[in-house]
Each structure stands twice: as C-alpha cells, then as structure tokens.
Amino acid sequence: MTATEQNPAALHAPVISWFDAHARDLPWRRPEAGAWGVMVSEFMLQQTPVSRVLPVYEQWLARWPRPADLAAEAPGEAVRAWGRLGYPRRALRLHAAARAMAERHDGEVPRDHAQLLALPGVGEYTAAAVASFAYGQRHAVLDTNVRRVLARAVTGVQYPPNATTAAERRLARALLPDDEATAARWAAASMELGALVCTAKNETCVACPLAASCAWRLAGKPAHDGPARRGQTYAGTDRQVRGRLLALLREATDPVPQHHLDTAWHEPVQRARALDGLVADGLVEPLEGGRYRLPLG
DNA sequence: TATTCGTGGCC
DNA sequence: TGGCCAAGAAT
Numbered sequence: 001m002t003a004t005e006q007n008p009a010a011l012h013a014p015v016i017s018w019f020d021a022h023a024r025d026l027p028w029r030r031p032e033a034g035a036w037g038v039m040v041s042e043f044m045l046q047q048t049p050v051s052r053v054l055p056v057y058e059q060w061l062a063r064w065p066r067p068a069d070l071a072a073e074a075p076g077e078a079v080r081a082w083g084r085l086g087y088p089r090r091a092l093r094l095h096a097a098a099r100a101m102a103e104r105h106d107g108e109v110p111r112d113h114a115q116l117l118a119l120p121g122v123g124e125y126t127a128a129a130v131a132s133f134a135y136g137q138r139h140a141v142l143d144t145n146v147r148r149v150l151a152r153a154v155t156g157v158q159y160p161p162n163a164t165t166a167a168e169r170r171l172a173r174a175l176l177p178d179d180e181a182t183a184a185r186w187a188a189a190s191m192e193l194g195a196l197v198c199t200a201k202n203e204t205c206v207a208c209p210l211a212a213s214c215a216w217r218l219a220g221k222p223a224h225d226g227p228a229r230r231g232q233t234y235a236g237t238d239r240q241v242r243g244r245l246l247a248l249l250r251e252a253t254d255p256v257p258q259h260h261l262d263t264a265w266h267e268p269v270q271r272a273r274a275l276d277g278l279v280a281d282g283l284v285e286p287l288e289g290g291r292y293r294l295p296l297g
Numbered sequence: 298t299a300t301t302c303g304t305g306g307c308c
Numbered sequence: 309t310g311g312c313c314a315a316g317a318a319t
Contacts, residue, residue, distance in 0.1 A: 045315040052305075052314090086303030086314095093317080123317045143315045163298070191315065200313060201308080231311065234303075243303050281302090 008175045011153065012186050014209035019189030022196065026050065027057060028133075029188075035109035035134035036067055042126045042133075043094045048085050050195075056083055068107040070098040076294025079283060080250050088246055088283055093121025111135050124164075129187075138183035140172035145194025146187075149210075150175070152198060156215030158224040159200075241265045241274035249284060255291040 027033060028041035040060055044053040060081060064070040070078065075095045082091035097119040101107060109130065110116055116127040128139035147160040150171055160168060177183040197208050205211045216222070234240055244264040249256055265271040275292070278284040285295040 042315065047302090047314060047316060048304080049306080049314045084304060086305085087316090089302065090317085121317065125316060129315070141315085144313095145315065195315075229312085230299090232302095232313090233311095237301095239302060239304095246303090277302095 008177070010213065011175060011210065012177055012182065015189045015193055016182070016185050018197075018209040019185070019192055023188070023192055024050075024196075027054070027061075033061075035111075035130065036065075037061055038134040039097070039109050039126075039130050040094065042129050043090050043097075043121060044085060046090060046126070047087060052085060056081070056085055064098075066107060067098040067101045067109065070095060071102040071107075074294075074296045075282070076285070076296060079246070079294050083250070084247075086243075089281055090121060092282055096120040097122065109134065111137075113137070113139065132184045132187045136181055136184045138176060138180045139187070140169065140176055141187035141191065142168060142172050143191055143194075145191045145198075146172070147194075148200065149190050149194045149198045152203075152216035153210045153214045156219050158216060158222065159226075159229075161226070162229055238270065238274050238277065241270055242278055245271075245275055245278060246283060249292060249294055252293070255287050255293040258290040258292070261292060 023029070026041075028037050033041070037057075041053065041057055044057055044060075063081065064073070073095070075092055078091040078095040079088050082088050085091075100119055101109060105115070110119075111131065113127050113131050116122050116130055117124070122130075125141065125143050128141045129143070131137040132139045132141050142164060144160075147164065147168060150168065151157050151160040154171065154175070177186050193208070193210075197204050198210075205214070205217055208214065211217060241264065245261055248261060248264055261275065262268075262271065265274070275284065279286055279292075282295055284292050285297070286292055
C-alpha cells in the first residue's frame with residue numbers, strides 16, 4: 001500500500017482546491033442544467049471533445065428541455081439534431097432513454113444508480129456520473145481522465161490499462177471520500193484535472209496540485225512499457241461509409257432514393273453492407289421503392 | 298475480452 | 309503528414 005492510499009485526504013484536498021480555482025464554466029455544471037442536462041451532456045461527451053459538444057448541447061436543451069419532450073419526437077429527429085458529433089447510435093440511445101424515463105420514471109431522470117444503469121446507453125461510467133454530478137451521490141466515477149490521474153499520481157505509471165480493470169475499480173472506491181458531498185466534488189475535480197492538466201500527451205506537471213506527491217513523476221516519469229493501444233483506423237472503413245450515408249440522410253427532409261445514397265461511396269459491396277448495418281441499428285428506415293429516411297418510429 | 302461504432306483537431 | 313486522442317457502451 002502506498003502513502004497516498006493510506007491517506008487519501010492528501011489527494012482530495014489539493015485537487016478540490018485546484019478545482020475551486022480552475023474549473024471550467026460548462027453549461028451542464030450550472031444549477032439550471034438539472035439532471036436531464038447532465039445526462040444529455042454525458043451522452044454527448046462519450047468519446048467526443050467538449051468544444052464540439054457545446055453548441056449541440058445548447059440547441060438540444062432548448063428544443064427538448066425535459067425527457068418527455070424528446071420522448072414525444074421521432075427517433076430520427078434525435079439523429080438529425082445529433083449532427084456531426086459522431087457515434088450516432090448514442091442519439092438513438094438517448095432518445096430511447098428518454099422514452100424509458102417517460103414510461104418508467106414519470107418523466108424524471110432516476111436518482112438510483114441501478115435504475116440509471118438500466119437505461120439504454122447508460123453504462124457504468126455514465127450511471128455514476130449522473131448520480132454524482134446531478135444528485136451529489138457518492139460513487140466512483142471512473143472515466144478515462146480519472147483513470148489516467150490515478151495511474152500516474154497513485155500507481156506510478158504513465159497510462160492506465162486499455163480496459164478498466166478490477167484493480168482500478170478497487171483503487172477508485174478505496175480513494176473515495178467518506179462524505180457524500182466531498183465525494184461528488186472529488187469526482188468532478190479529479191476528472192477536470194485529467195482533462196486540463198494531467199493530459200494524455202504533454203501533461204503540465206508545473207500546474208498540477210499533485211506534482212509533489214505524484215508517484216509517476218517521483219519515479220522519473222518512466223515511459224509506458226505495455227502494449228500500445230490499438231490505433232483506430234478510419235479511412236476506408238465501414239464506419240466512414242456509414243458516416244457518409246447518414247450525412248446525406250440528415251440533410252434530406254424527404255425520403256432519399258437509392259441512387260442518391262449511391263453517391264456516398266464508390267464501392268457497391270461495402271456501400272450496401274454499411275447501409276444494411278445502419279438499418280439493422282435502427283438509424284435508417286427503408287421504405288417502398290428503394291427509398292430511405294431517418295426513423296419515424 | 299476484443300471489436301465495433303464517427304468525427305475532427307492537434308502536434 | 310498522419311497517428312493519436314476525445315466525460316464509453318454494447319456485444
């Protein structure tokens with residue numbers, strides 16, 4: 001057991017103080033955002049940078065200020081409003097979550113972690129984040145930022161494992177402040193530290209409140225030795241083709257004929273496979289006569 | 298557990 | 309220029 005694990009408070013106080021001084025003023029952190037605003041932001045921020053989320057988030061909340069407002073819409077409208085945030089299945093899942101909340105939770109975002117986890121598109125991280133950020137509960141909020149901060153400051157390695165491990169969950173739980181409000185503050189603060197200071201590349205240790213005790217820094221910042229993360233190729237993949245097809249469908253107000261979709265990609269086999277995949281995912285609805293549109297159901 | 302799933306900006 | 313990265317979830 002390291003010194004930090006024996007005295008977690010030595011970790012909390014500096015990070016929370018730093019957060020008090022340096023936290024970004026993000027719309028989903030304001031009181032008026034509410035739990036729905038927090039949930040919308042968490043869906044949008046899954047693998048997408050803050051700068052790109054901001055404008056879409058504002059439009060989304062203005063158009064659908066409550067879960068019931070989104071639930072009353074066609075799922076295709078959610079996909080259209082999602083724009084170019086990427087991973088459009090998240091839009092579909094957020095819409096499905098809104099309908100589930102309208103049906104099962106009286107149109108409210110549930111406070112209970114297990115009920116959150118049962119919603120479409122809500123996994124371990126998002127359930128903990130909503131419960132913590134929106135409702136001030138005590139949960140280990142283990143996202144890529146927090147994992148990196150703990151890997152460095154506590155474990156003493158440059159990067160966390162590729163997939164979240166039981167050891168990481170155990171560590172995060174062990175480091176959780178006892179007090180509920182402090183735990184929620186710690187969750188937001190440690191995440192922000194990873195996002196702004198303890199970044200994946202070009203970390204700025206001179207600005208870090210943990211620099212003096214950081215296990216990785218004290219060890220001389222040894223380079224990551226494990227297997228490199230698998231690069232995510234994109235050019236020429238089905239994902240690129242799906243993206244192009246969906247872009248055409250988002251722009252269109254009327255059903256799109258097959259021959260127009262054919263302009264999205266030159267290779268017919270891959271093009272057909274990508275379109276089939278979009279239909280199978282519920283992102284595209286096939287109509288009579290070889291026409292397609294965003295889903296109305 | 299390893300893959301799949303978008304998009305764009307940065308160094 | 310291009311690999312890397314960005315508040316993950318589902319299968």
